[in-house]
Amino acid sequence: MADRADEQREDTPYYREGAGGWGSVEGMAKVLLGETPSAGVLDTLRVQNKPGGHMCTSCAWTKPKDPHPFEFCENGAKATIWDLTTARCGPDFFAKHTVTELLDWTDHDLEAEGRLTHPLRFNPATDRYEETTWDEAFAAIGAGLRALDPKSTVFYTSGRASLETSYLWQLFARAYGHNNLPDSSNMCHETTSVGLKRVIGSSVGTCVLEDFDQCDMILFFGQNTGTNSPRFLHPLQQAAQRGCRIVTFNPIREAGLVKFRNPQNPVQMALGTATQISETYLQVRPGGDIAALIGLIKRVLELEDEDGGILDHAFLREHTQGLDDLRAFARQTTWAQIESASGLTRAQLVPVAEAYARARAVIGVYGMGLTQHVHGSHSIAMLVNLLLLRGNIGRPGTGISPVRGHSNVQGQRTVGITEKPELAPIEQLRTMFGLNPPKETGHTTVEVAQGLLDGTVRAFLSLGGNFAHAISDTARVQPAWRDLALNVQIATKLNRSHLLTCENQWLLPCLVRAEEDIQATGPQAVSMEDSLSHIHGSLGRRTPASGMLRSEPAIVAGIAKATLDPNPRLLWDDWVGDYSKVRDLIEQTWPDTFGDFNARLTTPGGFYRGNAARDRQWKTESGRAEITVPPALTSLIGELGSGEYTLVTLRSNDQFNTTVYGYSDRLRGLKTDRMIVLMNPEEIARAGLREGQEVRLVCAHDDGHRREVAGLKVTAYDLPDRCLAAYYPEANPLVPVSLHDGLSKTPAYKGTPVRIEA
Template identity: 80%
Template sequence: MADDPTTQREDTPYHREGAGGWGSVEGMAKVMAEMRPTPAVLDTLRVQNKPGGHMCTSCAWTKPKDPHPFEFCENGAKATIWDLTSARCGPDFFAQHTVTELLGWTDHDLEVQGRLTHPMRYDPQSDKYVETTWEQAFAGIGAELRVLDPKSVVFYTSGRASLETSYLWQLFARLYGHNNLPDSSNMCHETTSVGLKKVIGSSVGTCVLEDFDHCDMLLFFGQNTGTNSPRFLHPLKEAAKRGCHIVTFNPVREAGLVKFRSPQSPAQMTIGSATTISDTYLQVRPGGDIAALLGLVKRVFEIEEAQGGVIDHAFVAEHTHGFDALRSFAHATSWDAIEAAAGLERGQLVEVAEIYAKSKAVIGIYGMGLTQHVHGSDSIAMLVNLLLLRGNIGRPGTGISPVRGHSNVQGQRTVGITEKPELAPLDKLGEMFGFEPPREKGHTTVEAVEGLLDGSVRGFLSLGGNFAHAISDTGRVQPAWRDLAVNVQIATKLNRSHLLTCPTMWLLPCLVRAEEDAQASGPQAVSMEDSLSHIHGSMGRRTPAAGTLRSEPAIVAGIAKATLPPSPKVRWDEWVGDYAKVRDLIAQTWPDQFGDFNGRLFTPGGFYRGNAARDRQWKTESGRAEFTVPPSLQSLKRELRDGEYTLVTLRSNDQFNTTIYGYSDRLRGLDTDRMIVLMNPEEIARAGLHEGQAVRLVCALDDGHHREVGGLRVTPYDLPDRCVAAYYPEANPLVPLSLHDELSKTPAYKGTPVRIEA
């Protein structure tokens, strides 16, 4: 009894045209009109995500070797236009506004002031940022860092920084004396890095782009393709056309996985109809993915026992461990328990399982809807259980594919951005650069914030991003930022993290990826890794927004030189003068993955760094892929109590992470400000509420701290019962810092219990 993915409740405001189409063009045009970039932005978009061109700073979806005429999506275009705005945010702006005043501005209004142009220092006496020089900034920062205990300082990295910058950043941290290297992965897909590695020995997905040409079934869990990675819709469209079964499990019915109208197709943009993507769309209860997947597994065992020929016994015997325990658990768990935890009917799960049992090549795809839970790692493991039963890892057209968010968030981990010393080649780094690397475990994002709260973290350096606004428990944490000894923010535009000031704080403006990066040896290329483990070169060609800007590698090197004693083996000036020498260092550090890095930099489609699990080599404790038994049928911390709802945080299609391009959530049919709470109409009525009513959400976990977000308006939407949704990062104050995945400490943004108060 598969749901018709095109059907919506009549009383739910929802656009039925799906992703892409003229709506995407209109969305890009609105940002273009507001940002007023130079006409050269069109040339940048023309080569965006193409071999030898500029790699998008938005999502990490792969770049094909044979690109479309327009190899960018709506959000990718918005990100580039946003970067290349004609607006400037320089010393004159800061002279007119105190930090206290700016704290009252919206996130959108802060960023539309334009590109930061000059290094700035916070002046506590005037409560303003004042202009400084690069030399003064580097000297001041270095002086502060030299007197601090290195282990009290955190080096955070956003997903934008290139492989070259990331390598220098982690080297600086370890030369300084710590492994406190959290990055934005800690807030989204660190559950993959930990949970997936535990069961198949790989911290990243096993698929490559060609696999999507050969699969006959795709299983989606908690991933909003239309907003987060729209270029992925092209291979999905082709898969749907050839008859591949696409089944989606998601509490929120997202337009991009319902229909897609390709901007590359003149027919679809004019007279043709949109392509239906998911032939089955099941609105699983938030946190119910473990139960839903167990239902599929249980049915596969039932079919095997009834008729045989479903489970790949040869693969199971040769490559896996723990099969019998999973089989016993599936048998012992009743269908009633599965239905209750999943919020789905047995017949729905049986139908999907029977398609799976007949499919020859299956890919499991997931996003943060699966990872951002207390038992997110167990949800990933259960998806692996299902794939392993039929040998759906390590064959063409099969595998597990987490869809990463930011453009190089996966690559940063590859080149040493990790708080886990066992994952970094410390002996190799020590040999190459003549020092003894620190061996103590560093801080994750959650541990860094805990350090802010207890005072053990004294310094914070942020390589891009909007950390203070992106973390959980923001309302509780914000006052702690003022107690830091030093805070350094490397950025392109003004955001809320820059306004949570301490007495010694610097704001350092950098180039964007689309701008020409001219150094001693000439214009420089940088590189990044996509979510399918391919490495791509990127070349910026636009004139920088200001002559005062410096590149990220130059800023990292400037701070490092001012902080560390000189060493003949650490050649900051030489590396900044020629990024090819940094790539040589990366290749020397990881020769098996980055051999001939410079020679392969602009390989069409990127060069593949390899994946042992794809070759059925399992780098786990047992040496085999692990079947596992989950500790609970749901991934939430606990069962909901009377009057409680599970909060799911959402991003609109008019934002990227904490960057808010505008207020049109077109793909959900919402055109309003962001202070809304979504509920299904029946739930609204049961709660005694009405559409448009002003309410507040209150965290229902009792840990001695009160958390609430007020000023929200009730808005009807197609959601499961006992579920509410609100926008990220506005709802972040409701998520306790202690509510996170048990293995990775990824915040549970998709599974927080809340109450609604009028």
Template identity: 60%
Template sequence: MRGIADIFGKEWATPSAVETLMRQNKPKGFMCVSCSWAKPADYHTFEFCENGAKATLWELTSKRCTPEFFAAHSVTELRGWSDYDLEQQGRLTDPMRYDPATDHYVPCSWEEAFQGIGAQLRALDPKSVIFYASGRASLETSYLYALFARLYGNNNIPDSSNMCHETTGVALNKVIGVGVGTVVFDDLAKCDAFFFFGQNTGSNSPRFLHPLQEAAKRGVPIITFNPVREKGLESFINPQNVTEMLTGKATPISTQYHQVKVGGDIAVLIGLCKHVFACDDAAKRDGRRVLDVDFIEAHTKGLDEFEAKVRATSWNEIEAASGLTRAAIEGAGQVYVEADRVIGIYGMGLTQHVHGFENVATFVNLLLLKGNIGRDGTGISPVRGHSNVQGQRTVGIADKPKLVPLDRLAEQFGFEPPREKGMNTVEACHGMIDGKVKAFIGLGGNFVRAIPERAAMEQAWTRMELTVQIATKLNRSHLVNGKAAYLLPCLGRTEQDIQATGPQAVTMEDTFSCIQGSVGLRTPASDNLKSELAIVAGIAKATLPPNPKVIWDDWVGDYGLVRDAIEHTYPDMFHDFNARMFTPGGFYKGNAARERIWNTESGKAEFTTPTMLSSIGFDDAPGRYRLLTMRSNDQFNTTIYGMSDRLRGIEGRRDVLLINPDDIARAGLVDGQMVWLVGDADDGVHREVGPLKVTPFRLPDGCVGSYYPEMNPLIALDHHDIESKTPANKSVPVKIRA
């Protein structure tokens, strides 16, 4: 509660903010703008966590960033401000245009902005324009944004999942035929064991701690593998339980907690599978089986090759790559062997590595051995971060045409959609550096801060012809302008959205593939704001030739018509969309793999065989460390709420280097010393961040930690997962310069 109170004090949120919080994540209320955790039908009195409350109060701030602010401060001056101080200026109130003659943003009308943007887009080659989407925009806005890009002539539609869970989509599509998890909320109460890899529940999805606490109390083992001992997965005091709050009595969460070496997850998973095979060998002597042989025979392909790899891998190799002992891994493996129904949970600790694909695919291998996909209480469950990042992909935000029903769009809207693959985030960044990308439209987010290779990217950014940013608050990306630049302020999700037919509602998809309706409650921060949907439509109308089947004005006036269009494009998932959008707990869009229908190349779930035991993609060397980038509990993505990371005991600063005491001694450093991190990629580019305060912290040997996004300048643009091109933020090669 202290964290929420701190934000309330900083933002001077109105008394009505309390009423708003009471409607958060509830039927006919608004859906949280923070994480994508489920909004259950059987909800709590307070159905929000610290992060969600902070995000809401951040949006409801009484502070305003007006044209007068921009008149008083040049863009060059503002580039020297911290990210925190920029967002502290409050809600943007008016559309602004960059004036290069004065180096200031100046006010402009909405019509001037739309016509100016449209004129520039019409003059550019469509293949040179990027349509980026953060994970926050509604399904309705996302659908129209993707349609706009394709009507314009490209599939250059990267989104924030390119930077976090793109590896999930690529890997799961390959091995089980769907790009999302197979678990639904009710499964959490039916499983016999949870296996966690690389997911920080306490900071990134705290409401998950409620079902985990319930599971722990009924004796369900929770086995955690993470380089960092995260407080939320160690123990939990339920803030909605008066007794626990008064007594301070916490529920232990993880039954076993293993601090795997950064990048050592493949080795752990191979070790767990090795134990399963050994137990199956022993069981066969008694006429029993540990493996679900019927499931494997009927539903899978490729086990023999994978099993041979596991059996040929020695425990010495596994211990060296994982940083864990054989006994520890076998102890965890025994829990898996004895459990009938297992759920596998993971986060970006698996996806953001050079071999992140193999991390995810090998985790699926483990689950397939005992048929732990496609039964109640089982499944693979990537925990998504941003509130609608999964839903955006569902309705067409994708650079890969194969993920979108282009033929149906062609029939529906009377045009020929582009068929060639578009640019993802890494490809878009290369395009900017190479001069091939001429314009960038950002539907939310803080792209310049979120991407790797920051120094080169900021230089490239200013060479573009046009940059357009749709946002609620000022951030760094708005100050690294193209030759022409527009800053377009939008309504927040907590605010009333009144259009021609009256108040509007929007929808989003949670991490369990359920679609939820959301209604804004508060008076908008400014009379001159437009909804994200209206802004997208305004730019599109000013850019594209008229098309009688593309009814921008009608869509803006009635979002229900957009939902009708979504239903027409995706009838299986969105049938009766308008009628079902406020179903308590959301309506389930379906998942073929959950029904054991495998839309893979082979028509079966596919075992894969990794060729490596470490996912980091570089060799260890003298003086080289594995940098793990982390978020504090006082931030959401690139938004920094404050300087408190109380769950890790770090207060008042973010310029820290977390390193274990033995490594401090071996490196000849001392607690509190100021040092620099130097990138150690083998590409000849000098990258450096500092000074950072040496801070003793419990991490595996050879591993160091510090905060995202401050460490992004150390990450080479080509340091990414090989298959998905997700930046490998969780294992960056660095050296320490004292």
């Protein structure tokens, strides 16, 4: 494996052009031509992610106050085109197809049928969805909820729902009587919310966009910028061009962190030149990040012992505790142990550590490669440890920066979407609305899956998303959906979760963010929070796909009114008629965070909600930043046995979460169907396999249940030894619901032990 980012393994596929460039333009054009979008899509893209415009649903990367001429990326364009398709999936479609028949369709083909147009009720007698009215739907759903114990129900939130919708959703849940408010964060970055808060007192990252203009080193761990947040490539390119050293730790060589050709740079597009992003690219073993970080820390401490002047002693004395324990752990950990656990050599790690020791301002960036492990929280804590040694949190050009996926997944937590009552505005809701919110801890995603299996979850209401297909252990959990007493799915397009039907099942179509939302007081704007804690307003302008669609706030209010006893303080109709009144409620609930919310809604670049850790105020139990020691050198559940591999699940370049736009994984040099398993050529030979051979993967975590995915074709790829990769969500049946981070319960999608059966 090459360490230099621009050195590729020639005997396995890779993308030679780098991220961006004409390939990105071609990828957008392919979806544009194949999807037949509405006439206004180009105008929507023109103002996408700009002040006063529409905020993209594709990712949570921040929106600059001085936008580029085109402030959208390939995947952002795909998402908008996908939303604004002219294809329609109405009652006539469901009259032709039973639910049983649709279960055999691919995920791509289900969504390609287009936008849902009418409220639908599942009819078990005909095995079909049939048209209904909104009044009938609300009345029946309300009656179903009133007949159940509130604590047996779950209100799930997709990461796309706005701050306004999310606030009303959590208010409804708590007025009804539960804290079962899992969201997509439970499946991806909940490890950040729990693990980061434990060590620095903040549940979100500490960086703002300007920090990327001032740093001289960036350390990347487990994040695929080119596919998951391509607009981030602009500040990374600028950083690399001014001499910032970028080092990446990732099992897979992702094109976006190798090189980037800016589609908005005429010279680069014309000449075919690209900017090298990472100076060094180290293919750490899955779960080996803790060991790699200990290696960096060990060398930094050695340099301090040899020469002095490396650690920021004043900062450490004033702001941290635990250094002595970390120092002892690093000294007793041998380089042989570090190399074995990380898959990297001392010779690879030492130069990075020495560069870190010389750097003035360093940012640590990470993604789900760190969070989706059994010990993911400890991986994050180790990255914090490294940054704290030299005071790289709480001054310009420094910080820790988790990169979120869904466009408002961070903001939903900010406005009360949480299963943890201690993080919810319980007292404010009591004072403002005369409620008596429950104090019991609610369900995470993992606990919802367990509740489905044991029958304690009786109703599931989904505010967007494809929950049943996105969770772990899908093959075991999916049959349990049929036993629910009530299942309500609020959605824009048909997906697999809608086909796992119970007798009382409803499919309610809503507006997309780009569409005009007209209520009693006129067009309504919504808001969301990006990865860097800035709040942005978004205004849709496109004609809705159907006159029968309702906005998410209107649907939430309709169900709430049909469910709850009358309360003169719960003004659902007023709030739906004017979303600014919902923002007033949010401001009243969190005045320090959302002061002058409505006045600041269209602030260029968004308005910053603040972060105490950025100001070196540590809201931890000790009042200091905690330097911690990990329980093991790996974030995996344990050592691999003979014939076992670590499975990493991936999203393709033609995919957003469970939405599959097509079958090209261009940025990895792969053009195939999605039923493949990647492994390096040496591993293929050692396993006695051949490329193209069809195999079955079997989960090696023994808890009494056999889990397998068959029909996967062996594909040679540049991966570390004893590492396999397969696509998400196709590989989700292999991840046990019990295999998750110990603190956050985030499923171990990036660290599941498996065996291969030929």
